Every structure is written in C-alpha cells, then in structure tokens.
Amino acid sequence: MSSEHTVIIGAGLAGLLAAAVIGATGRRVTVLEQDRSDGSPVPRGGVPQGRQPHVLLYRGLCAIEELLPGLRAQLIAAGGVPLDTGDLAWLGERGWAPFGIPAFELVSATRPLVEHLVRRRVAAQAGVELRSGARVSGLHRPTTATGGGWLIESANTPPISADLVVDASGRSSRLPHWLARCGTGEPPTTTVDAGFGYAGRVYAAPPDHLGRVAGIVMLPTQSAPAGGVALPVEDGRWLVAAVGAGDHRPPRDPEGFDAFLARLRDPALSEFTRSARPLGDITVHRRTNNVRRRYDRLTPWPDGLLVIGDALCAFNPVYGQGITVAATQALLLRQALASAARPGWQRRLMRLFHKATDLPWAIATGEDLRHIGAQRQRPGADTLFARWSGEVDRLAAHGDLRAQRTLDRVYHLVGSPIELFNPALLTTALRGRLRGLPAPTPRPPFATGTGTS
Structure with missing residues (x-):
C-alpha cells in the first residue's frame, strides 16, 4: 500500500x-x-x-454507478423506487410538461x-x-x-x-x-440568494398511489413563487416538500403547511396529502x-x-x-x-x-435571479439566453417533444445548453409565433380521487 x-x-x-x-x-x-x-x-x-x-439527476446516478458499480441495484434492493422522469407530473412556468414519454430512469430514495x-x-x-x-x-x-x-x-x-x-x-x-x-x-x-425556504413531511402511501403518475413537481415561478414536490421513497413512504421564496416561504405547523399546499396553482399536492397518511413532524430548511x-x-x-x-x-x-x-x-x-x-x-x-x-x-442562479427580479441586473447574454430557454419551455408546454427532451438533457446535466439552439427548435418557435402553437399539454392522468380537477 x-x-x-x-x-x-x-x-x-x-x-x-x-x-x-x-x-x-x-x-x-x-x-x-x-x-x-x-x-x-x-x-x-x-x-x-x-x-x-x-432528486438525484440522471448524470449523477450514472457517475455514482461508474464510481461504485452496482450501487443502483443496491438502492432498489434497499427499497429505492425506480421511476422514469417522463412519468413525473411536472408543472413549469408555462404549464404541464408532456407526460408518459420515456425519458431518464432514476431511483428515488x-x-x-x-x-x-x-x-x-x-x-x-x-x-x-x-x-x-x-x-x-x-x-x-x-x-x-x-x-x-x-x-x-x-x-x-x-x-x-x-x-x-x-x-x-x-x-x-x-x-x-x-x-x-x-x-x-x-x-x-x-x-x-432568492430567499427560498422549504417545509417537508413524510407520508405513508404505496408507490402507485397516483396511478400512472410517478411523482409531482411544481416549480415556483416569478409570478407564482410557491411550489412543491412529492416523491415516493423506500418503505412505502413519500416525501412531500413545500417551497417558496421570500414572504411565500412555507410554515412549520401542520395547519399552515396544509393551507400552503391548498393555495398552490394546482391542487395535485394538496389532494395527495389529504389522501395519504402523515408520519411525524414537519421539518424546515432555510439555507438555500x-x-x-x-x-x-x-x-x-x-x-x-x-x-x-x-x-x-x-x-x-x-x-x-x-x-x-x-x-x-x-x-x-x-x-x-x-x-x-x-x-x-x-x-x-x-x-x-x-x-x-x-x-x-x-x-440555478439564472432561475433564482428571476425571482429576485429588479434587485439584480443580469448581463445581456444571460438575459437573452433566459428568454430563449423560456421560449423552448413554452414549446414543451404545448407538446413539442423535441423541446422537452432537450430541456430534460440540459436539466439532468447530460446535454449542453447549445442543444437549446437546435435549428429545428428555432424553426418551430418562429412558426409558432406566426401561426400559433398547438393546444397546451393536458394535465397528467392522476389516479382517481388523487390530484383530480
């Protein structure tokens, strides 16, 4: 040695x-x-x-598996829940992402x-x-x-x-x-620092509690700076977190936590927590x-x-x-x-x-600076990139699978931001501006009685 x-x-x-x-x-x-x-x-x-x-991004799971071969299988054997990110109900700034399209396989734990x-x-x-x-x-x-x-x-x-x-x-x-x-x-x-805060709670529910929907992600946006996430983990549990920036940070008490989820721009998380059994206290985290x-x-x-x-x-x-x-x-x-x-x-x-x-x-900073708004001025190139990323996000929210797959690759750190400037995306965006886009992506098919409209 x-x-x-x-x-x-x-x-x-x-x-x-x-x-x-x-x-x-x-x-x-x-x-x-x-x-x-x-x-x-x-x-x-x-x-x-x-x-x-x-959320262990796909690039991270692949890297850890390369460093410690077999860890993915060990995670699943220990109760980690395998899921496809294409089966997540993902609500972004411009609407729901396309659902049920195979994307990246992860293990939630x-x-x-x-x-x-x-x-x-x-x-x-x-x-x-x-x-x-x-x-x-x-x-x-x-x-x-x-x-x-x-x-x-x-x-x-x-x-x-x-x-x-x-x-x-x-x-x-x-x-x-x-x-x-x-x-x-x-x-x-x-x-x-955009002043984000989290409040999380564990719930008991089977991994298929939402039917075909593997989990819920609602991103905070500049216009609606509150969101949340629900993901299945080991031992028949789900982790649910409420997240908000500034004055919209979620509280620690159960009544306030439930009220926070009920005020989100979609009832999916609130209805999930009402249909599952809470376990333990609410924990908060503010250093973000x-x-x-x-x-x-x-x-x-x-x-x-x-x-x-x-x-x-x-x-x-x-x-x-x-x-x-x-x-x-x-x-x-x-x-x-x-x-x-x-x-x-x-x-x-x-x-x-x-x-x-x-x-x-x-x-991370690009998104957080949007929440800070006029308090910080971003360089011109960053502003243009953010606007174009938003345009690609708009395409995805209207069912463009190429746009969604490109955003997924960049988000999971397996693709370059240059991919966002694919000529096909530029052409689709221009056509959409001239002729209009297809109808928005429909809401994911939550299980009956959970996350329904």
Whole structure:
C-alpha cells in the first residue's frame, strides 16, 4: 500500500466519493466527520436538508454507478423506487410538461439511504478509515525542517499530518479562513440568494398511489413563487416538500403547511396529502443560497490541497444539482490520479472542478435571479439566453417533444445548453409565433380521487 496519506474533511457524499476514488489507488485515506454515526441510514446533523426530498439527476446516478458499480441495484434492493422522469407530473412556468414519454430512469430514495449505502461501500475499502466525531479546527503547513504536507488540527483529537487534504465539508467550510491565516488569502466569493425556504413531511402511501403518475413537481415561478414536490421513497413512504421564496416561504405547523399546499396553482399536492397518511413532524430548511468560491483565482494555489462539492460551489437544493456535481468532480479526480502526477496537478484539477460547476451554476442562479427580479441586473447574454430557454419551455408546454427532451438533457446535466439552439427548435418557435402553437399539454392522468380537477 502507498505510504501517502490523504485526509478528507467531511463525510457527506462529496467526501465519501472522493475517498472511494483515492482509496482505490492504494493510498491511505482518513475521512474526518464531525457528526457521530452508528452506521444506520438516518439524517445527519451536518446535512440539515437531509430530511427533504432529493432528486438525484440522471448524470449523477450514472457517475455514482461508474464510481461504485452496482450501487443502483443496491438502492432498489434497499427499497429505492425506480421511476422514469417522463412519468413525473411536472408543472413549469408555462404549464404541464408532456407526460408518459420515456425519458431518464432514476431511483428515488432518501438521502440518508443513499449516503448509508455509499458509506458502507467506501468503509469496506482497504486503507480507508472513517472517523466520526472529529471536529476540524484548523489547517496549516508544518514548520518542521522536513516541510511539505499539511497538519490538520482537531478540537477533540491529536493533529493529523497528510500529503493531500480534500475539503469536502460543505457550505460551512472554514477553508477560506484557514487559507487566510496561512497567507494564501481568501477566494473571491459570489452569493445569489432568492430567499427560498422549504417545509417537508413524510407520508405513508404505496408507490402507485397516483396511478400512472410517478411523482409531482411544481416549480415556483416569478409570478407564482410557491411550489412543491412529492416523491415516493423506500418503505412505502413519500416525501412531500413545500417551497417558496421570500414572504411565500412555507410554515412549520401542520395547519399552515396544509393551507400552503391548498393555495398552490394546482391542487395535485394538496389532494395527495389529504389522501395519504402523515408520519411525524414537519421539518424546515432555510439555507438555500447559491455560493461559489473561486479558488481557481487564488495564485499560487498550494500543493496538496483540493476542494470538492458544496465547499467549492453550493447550489439552491431545489434544483437537485449538488450530489451530481460532486459525483462528476469525483470522476475528474479519478482521471487525474490515473495519469502521471506532475507538479501542480492539484491546481489544474481545481480548474476542472470549477468548470464542472459552470452549467449547474448558470441554471440555478439564472432561475433564482428571476425571482429576485429588479434587485439584480443580469448581463445581456444571460438575459437573452433566459428568454430563449423560456421560449423552448413554452414549446414543451404545448407538446413539442423535441423541446422537452432537450430541456430534460440540459436539466439532468447530460446535454449542453447549445442543444437549446437546435435549428429545428428555432424553426418551430418562429412558426409558432406566426401561426400559433398547438393546444397546451393536458394535465397528467392522476389516479382517481388523487390530484383530480
């Protein structure tokens, strides 16, 4: 086994996937987790949004399956619900998306179950150690004559030395402060906050409770800044979340939660919760701002240091991008380790990590800035792109399958935004402006007594 030692700060999915990649090379890996864990699939204190519904985008599921082959089957065996995104009742700004058209196959499961299965796979790797209850308090270069490497300080354990440190500690990362103390400086940081808030509750209902409809997604829009989601998960449960921005954030109390759903622009979610059995209390989550730390602009970048996942770029969870971006960054890390390591490889890899956040950042902040409205002015190119994306969305809401498939590919991060400018879409949009569009896509066929008009 290699004598090199890697320390990963944070044992969320970003940290675990990085550990899986590095451990597979034979390096010794220590994963430091602040939360104490007994190994069971329960929400962690360090992931307050862990009780809310999570959509693992198709690109993310494929990336995790590539890193940990067989995980998809393990998720299903543990109760995860396979579904096709074409069978989701999806209400966007301009109406319902086409329903029943095969699209991307996903597995719907709670985040604690996904983390539990990934953790179990990673912990089984030779040379990987998971340490729970380790509260990291500092990071610095040792001053000994031998030099090199890093020293990780912990509030409740002895310091740990490492050749490579991976910060995967999430939104609350203290790395900017630690780098400032080391003299490297803090990275330029961009924050976009539309003031979204979530309230979620678990319900008991079979996966086919809505008939052919696999789940419900109602996007908040600029004109109607409230929405929600209902997705089936393991053990005959559904996760239902209400979401809203600013003054439209959902409350914590059951009566207020029900009233919030009843005021949405379609009764599907409200009627679902009335037909299912609630389990437990309502949980809320308010920390939904988008935060991007531009470590790629710090020069020189210190050797032996990487930043991954939300510690690098955190997104509004409503778009479901965080896990997928962390998984694609883990694939980039694997590629970098497989090639001959040359001086400065960490700096080059950090640039690739940042590039992997470009598209999801544009999607998340573009939508959130629309909710902020006149408070922020977007660059002209971004405004034109947003308008054209809206035009493609309008085509989809009127039954154009090419438009819907293109939007699906971009949303699930398997396609490029350039695909939105397909000449066929441009021609269809122009024809629609001249001759009018077909009738809007009909409302999905919810099961009798649930989500009916």
